Amino acid sequence: MHKFFNLFLFLLIFFNVSHLHPFVVINDLSPDEIWTKTEFVLSGHVGYSGYINVNQTMDANLFYIFWESLDQNPDAPVLLWLQGGPGCSSLWGLFKENGPLLIQSDGSLLTNPWTWNNNYAILYIDNPVGAGFSYSTNPKGYVTSESQMSQDLYTGLKVFFAKYTKYSANDFYVFGESYAGKYVPAIAYRIHEDGNKLNMKGFGIGDGLSDPxxxxxxxxxxxxxxxxxxxxxxxxxxxxxxxxxxxxxxxxxxxxxxxxxxxxxxxxxxSGGINKYDIRLYQPYDSKPITNFLNLQSVKDTFGANADWEFCAKETRNGLKIDFCQSVKPLVDVLIQSGYQALFYSGQFDLIVNYMGSSNFIEQINWSGKQNWLESDRIVWKNNDEVVGYVKNYQNLYHILINKAGHMSPMNQPQNTLDMVSRFINNKPFS
Known part of the structure; x- marks a missing residue:
């Protein structure tokens, strides 16, 4: 009876997911026809960038920047980073959060000692089409659903690994924040549905909106x-x-x-003009330095970018308005039940996707470990003998509160988020 119930539950979840998110269509465009690559050196750091055309009919192109692991480990896990919005550029994450170089208020570049790139190769993709340097020459190229988004992105990932073949067997993780709480489960589920040909081990979501x-x-x-x-x-x-x-x-x-x-x-x-992304602030984030830097013609030439850059694109955002309040929880249910490592982290001072709402969402995830998860103790996380957060974990599911962080934890607590990611990937305890 127990086995029959589990089978029934799986079929029910699968039917619901398939009905809500028809993720079974795979785009097999030829990699040689839709690929551009530029090798560049920025402040002594070597990177690769370019475009992948993910929909030739709509001339829809995703822009990427790829940094090999700074420790030159050929077996380094590959991390994909996706920004939220919807419609915001992942280059914000690169140059303001966890990349090897950070843009300062005066427009200069500073080496980031706590970059995730120290021990991991990182792929930043301006996703969906229209975000950052990504573009489409046809207005119909902008996506309106997570199904379309993940189809475009999966096309791009397959082309990327077909070209960077030396990384095709490495462990792969999908990370993102904010509205990427939708993107991450959607692309991870599509990879899973296609037999996990990318060797995906898990995913991480920071302050993510997954089920409004x-x-x-x-x-x-x-x-x-x-x-x-x-x-x-x-x-x-x-x-x-x-x-x-x-x-x-x-x-x-x-x-x-x-x-x-x-x-x-x-x-x-x-509340007097509080910053809803960080309630310690009474002013918005300043995006002018990064905007000015990335729109320098010399920088665009260096990256091989042929579009103007803005932090968050209105066209892409408007395309996903219908998608905004819909849920990807059924996808999360399947991914966690399937055994992928899952990390959800929340900044202590984030209002817009706060810890209370994220906790409620995670407590409702349907998987075999749900009851044990609910009954597990939350532990104190220390880094260098300092309390930096709190961790709730059972088997492959983690939820972490990061002290003294807002919506963008890697920007506010770079050393501690690096410690978190390293423990998560290497399966090291937080206690």
């Missing part, structure tokens, strides 16, 4: 608990949350993104 129905009903409580709202304001925001959840339940996707932003903007206004 489970994550967006904690804005008021988080804001009240941190003193941003009083009781009456908390009640008012709770009413807006209830309206949003009803909209999601009724699958009214058209204005869901606008209503989501209405809630977070209202909290920001009530």
């Amino acid at each position: 129905s489970l994550q967006t009903n904690y804005f008021a409580d988080y804001s009240y608990s941190t003193g941003l709202l009083d009781e009456q304001e908390r009640i008012d925001i709770k009413l807006l949350e209830a309206d949003l959840l009803l909209q999601i339940e009724n699958q009214e996707w058209d204005n869901c993104l606008d209503n989501f932003e209405k809630i977070t903007n209202e909290i920001s206004e009530l």
